[in-house]
Amino acid sequence: MRFLDLTKVYIRSGSGGGGCVSFRRDKYVEFGGPDGGDGGNGGSVWAEAVEGLNTLIDFRYQQHFFAKSGQHGMGSQMTGANAADVVLRVPVGTEILEEDEETVVADLTVPGQRVLLARGGNGGFGNLHFKSSTNRAPSRANPGQDGVERTLWLRLKLIADAGLLGLPNAGKSTFLAAVSNARPKIADYPFTTLYPNLGVVGIDGKEFVMADIPGLIEGASEGKGLGDLFLGHVERCSVLLHLVDGTSSTITKDYRTILAELAAYSPELAAKPRITALNKIDALDTKTLGTRRRALEKAVGGPVHLMSGVSKSGVPEVLRALHAQISAGRAVPAEDAPWQP
Numbered sequence: 001m002r003f004l005d006l007t008k009v010y011i012r013s014g015s016g017g018g019g020c021v022s023f024r025r026d027k028y029v030e031f032g033g034p035d036g037g038d039g040g041n042g043g044s045v046w047a048e049a050v051e052g053l054n055t056l057i058d059f060r061y062q063q064h065f066f067a068k069s070g071q072h073g074m075g076s077q078m079t080g081a082n083a084a085d086v087v088l089r090v091p092v093g094t095e096i097l098e099e100d101e102e103t104v105v106a107d108l109t110v111p112g113q114r115v116l117l118a119r120g121g122n123g124g125f126g127n128l129h130f131k132s133s134t135n136r137a138p139s140r141a142n143p144g145q146d147g148v149e150r151t152l153w154l155r156l157k158l159i160a161d162a163g164l165l166g167l168p169n170a171g172k173s174t175f176l177a178a179v180s181n182a183r184p185k186i187a188d189y190p191f192t193t194l195y196p197n198l199g200v201v202g203i204d205g206k207e208f209v210m211a212d213i214p215g216l217i218e219g220a221s222e223g224k225g226l227g228d229l230f231l232g233h234v235e236r237c238s239v240l241l242h243l244v245d246g247t248s249s250t251i252t253k254d255y256r257t258i259l260a261e262l263a264a265y266s267p268e269l270a271a272k273p274r275i276t277a278l279n280k281i282d283a284l285d286t287k288t289l290g291t292r293r294r295a296l297e298k299a300v301g302g303p304v305h306l307m308s309g310v311s312k313s314g315v316p317e318v319l320r321a322l323h324a325q326i327s328a329g330r331a332v333p334a335e336d337a338p339w340q341p
Contacts, residue, residue: 005156007059014042014067016121016144022075039123040080043067049108053091073126097153121145160211163234166243168215171279175309203319238329252299277305
């Protein structure tokens with residue numbers, strides 16, 4: 001299935017049915033009076049987050065979602081039927097934006113969460129509604145309210161606990177394949193990963209979800225390479241794992257390149273907790289490894305993990321560090337905890 005994380009949809013709720021002007025004409029009922037029923041309500045348009053979806057590809061082939069109008073009222077005090085609602089089933093993590101692609105209408109992050117996008121018009125009153133002591137035979141009825149028409153954008157941001165960052169060929173996909181059942185494409189050329197991948201990672205009997213996005217290069221914020229199109233998928237993560245290719249002769253420059261692109265995309269994303277790991281250590285001799293580790297620790301200003309996605313050396317320690325950071329992010333501060341007697 002093709003991955004799609006941004007699409008435009010056109011929605012319209014149904015108009016309400018018109019009220020009916022009608023009078024009773026029973027043979028043995030004198031002064032029968034009005035009996036026109038009200039119109040039915042138009043259908044509304046909803047969006048609902050559902051499990052089991054991880055792409056918006058269905059909305060590439062169907063972009064128009066129009067609810068039907070309510071039925072008109074009828075004689076004999078019969079109210080028109082309400083029209084059925086239309087529901088857009090979207091993946092969990094979908095943001096709904098106005099046509100300007102900036103104003104957020106809703107953010108659906110929980111399965112089953114629903115949001116009303118366009119309310120159906122109310123049905124009009126029939127002439128029976130206007131009967132009074134001074135107006136025994138009203139001959140007017142209201143038309144139904146018009147529906148609402150909107151153009152919206154759907155933007156998917158995958159729900160993951162940890163996100164992988166790094167230059168192309170830093171070993172992100174290899175690492176994800178080594179620690180989960182995900183099977184991303186792995187090759188020795190840049191931009192092997194073209195779409196985000198999700199994997200469930202287990203360590204010490206506990207699990208968390210990790211996201212791998214296509215690699216960033218210098219100038220990604222300006223559209224170079226694949227650009228920063230997929231950085232939105234790691235915005236929700238509790239922690240970022242920055243993999244640095246240990247076989248590169250410019251590891252400090254590689255490290256700073258990713259930080260610069262994160263800051264250019266979003267200061268909030270750049271400020272997220274981040275764990276740095278020097279990858280592919282199985283391809284380095286002891287002297288080179290020590291030199292490059294010290295250089296990277298100086299650039300990071302803190303400790304750096306050593307690991308290899310191929311041999312899995314150092315991988316458990318990295319996963320434990322990630323899980324500890326995720327658990328810390330999920331912890332509720334004492335002052336925010338609910339009061340208990």
